[in-house]
Amino acid sequence: MRRLFLILKNDVRRHFKAPAAIIIYLIMPIILTGLIGVIFAPSGGGGELPPIPIDLVDKDKGLASRLLLGAFDAGQLKTMFQVTVADETEGRTRMKKGKASAMVVIPERFTLDLLDVKPVTLEVVKNPAEQLLPDVVEEFMGTLAVMLSGVVQAFEPEVRGVRAMLDGPVNAFPWETLAPELGKAQTKIAAASKYLNPLLLSLKTEKTKAAGAKANLTRSDVFSIILPGMAIMFLLFIVQTVMRDMISEREDGKLRRMLTTPLRSGELIGARILGGWLMGIVILLVMAAFGTTVYRVTWGPFGYFLLLGAVGAFWTAAFFALMNALVRNRNQAGSLSAPIILAFSIFGGSMMNPEAMPKAFRTIGVITPNRWFIDGAKLVREGQFPAVPLLILAASGVILLLLAVPALRRRSTV
């Protein structure tokens, strides 16, 4: 046992002297988790749309068009739209430059036709370079047109009265008849005001969610889902990097020299597997600590997580012990390990949510450590003991170890 711990101590010292590979593999999952989390997690602003830039082209320059322009510059519409008054050419140029999502053209005689209760058309020109925001403008203007039509129809007698008054000369304006018309209109406006103030029309975004999904998914939740998958993937890389020493030592004569000493091959194999295992646990703990402090990741009961990490690291060490016993040389180990780890990660759910994967992928994923580690981490996060993942990882790890030890013993003699 003394020699076993001497080898462990020496390995730790060596990896501290040349830590570049381990540091890179340690940082990668943390960075990737951060990037993926930032891209896919909900932002703190609650998903509100930014003000939509639109250009308004007023060819009418009448009362109704000015009221419309004024409405865009007031109240809730001001927070929804950023309006620029422009002529048609200028509006199209601004859209080409991406400065406007849409252009609304108010036609000539808009006011007069509206007062004549004739059909009028508001033209919406959408910026083809954009996808969502022009559609929002189009929908909004459609709703506005319905509202205007409703208002005009509701106030038709008053509108027609006002229109008739506008037809005569100013000095012949029948001022005495205006007061009753305004009185009637005031009565209707008062009745309708509770629907108009605050503005009934507003844009609201609503998110759909899968059945059974939890409400209010935070960014920390997203990190908590991503990090275990990344952690097991890079744990595989790190443990393989550490355990590949077994092959290097076989190739460069250090193994032969060790076996000329009183060291037993069992002690040597034990040291190598124990080293890979302990290194795996330490790496997982570092990742967990980083995830907790920086990303506010929640792991669930820490004891359960530690147990899951220890068993996951054990599986990894046993797997690479067997692989390193079977491969011929360092190059073969290098060229085999990367595709194996990537396949584990793809099918096991480190790179995408296992629930969103095709069924065939999920079926293959069952033979990967990633899948069971991720499933276990999810159960722990929900406060449950991950009995099934632990059992499967531990049992398959023991089988791998039982295969690895005699194979390594055979490789320990020339």
Place this chain on the structure above:
Amino acid sequence: MLEIKNLTKSYGDALALDHFSLTLEKGEVLGLLGPNGAGKTTLISILSGTLRDFTGGVTFLGQDLFSDRNLRNKLGIVPQDMAFYEELNAMDNLLFWGGLYDVPRAELKKRAAEILEMVELSGRSKEPVKNFSGGMKRRLNTAIGLLHQPDLLLLDEPTVGIDVQAKVSILDLIRKVGAAGTGVIFTTHQLAEVEDTCSRIAIMDHGRILAQGTLEELIRLVGEREIVEIAGEFPAAVFSDALKDLDGDGIELLSASDNLAALAVSDTERIPKIMDRLFRKKVPVNDLKIKSPNLEAVFLKLTGRSLRD
């Protein structure tokens, strides 16, 4: 101290050691000379415990070498490979490798410092070994084999690939170790190394010892004759054929390979006769050297080939 009896090892049909027997006494420095494939490394591998499936026996300090793992504490191995950790410094390497033997912890550091002094690396003991020159690495490789003060030191071609200065330093170290009472076996291709360093020399080929003894004893095998080395452009068979009826008349063909041959002559007056015969048989000769009897001639006589082969 060491007795090897009828050691036989084969790789498939190829016989690497063929009933190999040898004894070594305390403080004796034995140089094991042999061409590539002679079985030297196989012998060292068996003695160091890394090669199995052989027949025969090895007794070391009165015990079967392979019966007790603790006997390895008395055995020092210096492999041909630079077997240490390049990312660590010399002191850390010595402490690790020494730690694998049963050296008391308190004594280990003291011995490491002493051995670094002995191999002239004490000034660089804290520097990563990857920065060392080839000669310094060889010295460290040797130091690791000596740290636990073994009774028997086995060195497998310890001077390969290093400059003259480093070679002299290592050979000097081997002499000192032998003088201190440690038995030493070292294998080499270099005749000059064993001539200067060893108290006994064994010449082996095809897995067997062909001859052994002191340098003087071995040289006596070729007698008090001059050695004539002839270089030219000839196939070995043509050269041998041209001189075959001269053999025995104070002339002995020691070896003949393509373009190079060696003969032992009782006196230099025989040389014109040889040249005349070669001229008449139209064997082109470019160069001729006359040498005093030496180990190379013995090697040529015993193996029929040069060490360079």
